[in-house]
Amino acid sequence: MEPSQTLAIWLGRGLLEAKGDLEELIVVDEVERQVTAGTSFAEAVRSVSSEGSRAGDFGMEIVGAAVGAVLLQALADFWKGYIEEIAKKLGKSVADLTVEQLQGLFRRDVKDGRRQQLVHEINKAVKKLEVEAGAADPGHSEPNPSMITESDLDGAIQS
Amino acid sequence: MAPFNRKGTIDNVVLEALTTEIRVHQFIFFAVLVPLYILVAPIHSMEITIYILYDMVRQLLYNYFNVVIVSKEEINFRGYYFQYCAIALELFCFSALLIAFRIRVAGLFLRAGLFDGLARGRHMQPMPATLLSRYGHVIERAWRGSGYFGDCPKLYCFAAKGAIASAFEADGGAALGLSSGLLHRLNSGIDPTVEVMLQHEFAHISYHDNYQFDQILAIVRACRWILLGLASLVFVTFLGSGFVGVTTTGSLQPDNGPYLAYLKEALLALLYSVCVVIAVARYASLVIMLRELRADVRAGLAVGGLDRFSSTIASDRTVKQDGPMRLVSTLLAASVTHLTAAERLQYLQEPTRLLIPKFRYFAYSIALPLLLVMTDWVSFSDAQWILNIGILAVVLSGNLLTFLMLTDLGRNDIRIAFSRMIVLTLSCLALRGGFQNSRASLPATRNMQAVWSRD
Numbered sequence: 001m002e003p004s005q006t007l008a009i010w011l012g013r014g015l016l017e018a019k020g021d022l023e024e025l026i027v028v029d030e031v032e033r034q035v036t037a038g039t040s041f042a043e044a045v046r047s048v049s050s051e052g053s054r055a056g057d058f059g060m061e062i063v064g065a066a067v068g069a070v071l072l073q074a075l076a077d078f079w080k081g082y083i084e085e086i087a088k089k090l091g092k093s094v095a096d097l098t099v100e101q102l103q104g105l106f107r108r109d110v111k112d113g114r115r116q117q118l119v120h121e122i123n124k125a126v127k128k129l130e131v132e133a134g135a136a137d138p139g140h141s142e143p144n145p146s147m148i149t150e151s152d153l154d155g156a157i158q159s
Numbered sequence: 160m161a162p163f164n165r166k167g168t169i170d171n172v173v174l175e176a177l178t179t180e181i182r183v184h185q186f187i188f189f190a191v192l193v194p195l196y197i198l199v200a201p202i203h204s205m206e207i208t209i210y211i212l213y214d215m216v217r218q219l220l221y222n223y224f225n226v227v228i229v230s231k232e233e234i235n236f237r238g239y240y241f242q243y244c245a246i247a248l249e250l251f252c253f254s255a256l257l258i259a260f261r262i263r264v265a266g267l268f269l270r271a272g273l274f275d276g277l278a279r280g281r282h283m284q285p286m287p288a289t290l291l292s293r294y295g296h297v298i299e300r301a302w303r304g305s306g307y308f309g310d311c312p313k314l315y316c317f318a319a320k321g322a323i324a325s326a327f328e329a330d331g332g333a334a335l336g337l338s339s340g341l342l343h344r345l346n347s348g349i350d351p352t353v354e355v356m357l358q359h360e361f362a363h364i365s366y367h368d369n370y371q372f373d374q375i376l377a378i379v380r381a382c383r384w385i386l387l388g389l390a391s392l393v394f395v396t397f398l399g400s401g402f403v404g405v406t407t408t409g410s411l412q413p414d415n416g417p418y419l420a421y422l423k424e425a426l427l428a429l430l431y432s433v434c435v436v437i438a439v440a441r442y443a444s445l446v447i448m449l450r451e452l453r454a455d456v457r458a459g460l461a462v463g464g465l466d467r468f469s470s471t472i473a474s475d476r477t478v479k480q481d482g483p484m485r486l487v488s489t490l491l492a493a494s495v496t497h498l499t500a501a502e503r504l505q506y507l508q509e510p511t512r513l514l515i516p517k518f519r520y521f522a523y524s525i526a527l528p529l530l531l532v533m534t535d536w537v538s539f540s541d542a543q544w545i546l547n548i549g550i551l552a553v554v555l556s557g558n559l560l561t562f563l564m565l566t567d568l569g570r571n572d573i574r575i576a577f578s579r580m581i582v583l584t585l586s587c588l589a590l591r592g593g594f595q596n597s598r599a600s601l602p603a604t605r606n607m608q609a610v611w612s613r614d
Binding site (some may be wrong): 022023024025026027029030031033048049050057058060061062063064065066067068069114 | 282289320322342344475
């Protein structure tokens, strides 16, 4: 698993717990299970984003919200950019940074006042995904269940 | 509500009607179609394969080692030896099929029995304590509120965006799997659609439908496995025999003439198996569809009436409409399918339609073999009697069903009684017409013996 994916799963789990979306933790566990078993991260997220009806169910497809899946994909996109930024700042290559180091640096960034900017970046990644999927209007800024707040981020880095 | 039944509401009569219909169709499926199509019909294919393999081995032994073994025609002429050989061969084929069937069904059951295949495919997990404390009592209240006794089903969860509930068997007990999408929706309490869904799944649990579904699906899969496996074997054998140059006369001189005839027979054997697999799957689907419909009726009763069920689903914009491909798959696919959402709602909006045998689906399940019997270009000569008996059984079950539903349920409703009588008469006429046509087309059919004896 790439560091951006490991970190997306770590932060996604923390954020969902902090938001109280405990049922979405099932999605995070399933993505982690699939990626550990060798499925690509994108494919695992896609599989949990499908409606998922099969023969033997109620027999009618009932549309739901992919809160956890959207958040995980957005976090993976966010971490890619964040890791590159950190590597540049430290003058190291991306491969030299460990997951534990990145977690520590991220926690420090949140505590040192970059909280608002980080929340904005994560929410921008969420919004981008939803606009790409045609599920949101780019001009609107209404709250969306996959978006996070600063207190969610505070709760997440304490876990 | 029409007060024309003995228990006070039309909903209860509908439940009884569906139960009668399910019993009749299940009897025909398990007692006639499965033994006929899976255990008797393939004997013919196996015998032909063995004959051709024998000829191939004989030809190859002659070609490469100059060894001559007795031809099957010579065995045939040695009086009672042939009878012994034929009986032994049929017994061998029947036993082999029975063993293959039992191994396959037992294998599917063993895998499904410990933990339902659907649940395993979705990687369902027992619901964690954090979620149980949040949702367990909501589900339990819905279970008790609808009058079910016994323990509330064990709760499982799985990741999926859609709102999905699925009843299944786990560790010998009833279980209910809920998707993350459904749990998300349950966050703000049980809305009417979720209530309908839960009651539908509870109904499956109370009727032990999941066990029956597992059984039927295992049989359909075993049928597909045996028939298509055998058809492939027959196909390859036919082609191989044509390639080796097996003669049609018992002579060991290479005979390249009837290769096209072999190819034609090979393709027909394949087509025949595919048609039988579809016929079995469609009939199994019919039984499953009826059980689903009965669960809808039971859920409707629990939420306050069939009209409440249908209006809840019809007014919910999160319920996706089925596309035309779904309708086609409910009619023709070789896999087991549900009725479409629109069809289910139509039935629930007009409950009297539920009291009439579902001849529409019934007709689809026999249309294909009937077509095959009536048109000489795809009739199967030696194996045709098997299709005839299958069709006869299916039509007879329709008549028996009509008779049962007529005498048992519809005695106070002349309109329903009249429509059933029309269906009964039409099915008899269709059967008669079908067999007349089939007899008329017989002289034009191919015959394996004719191929073999062609010089």
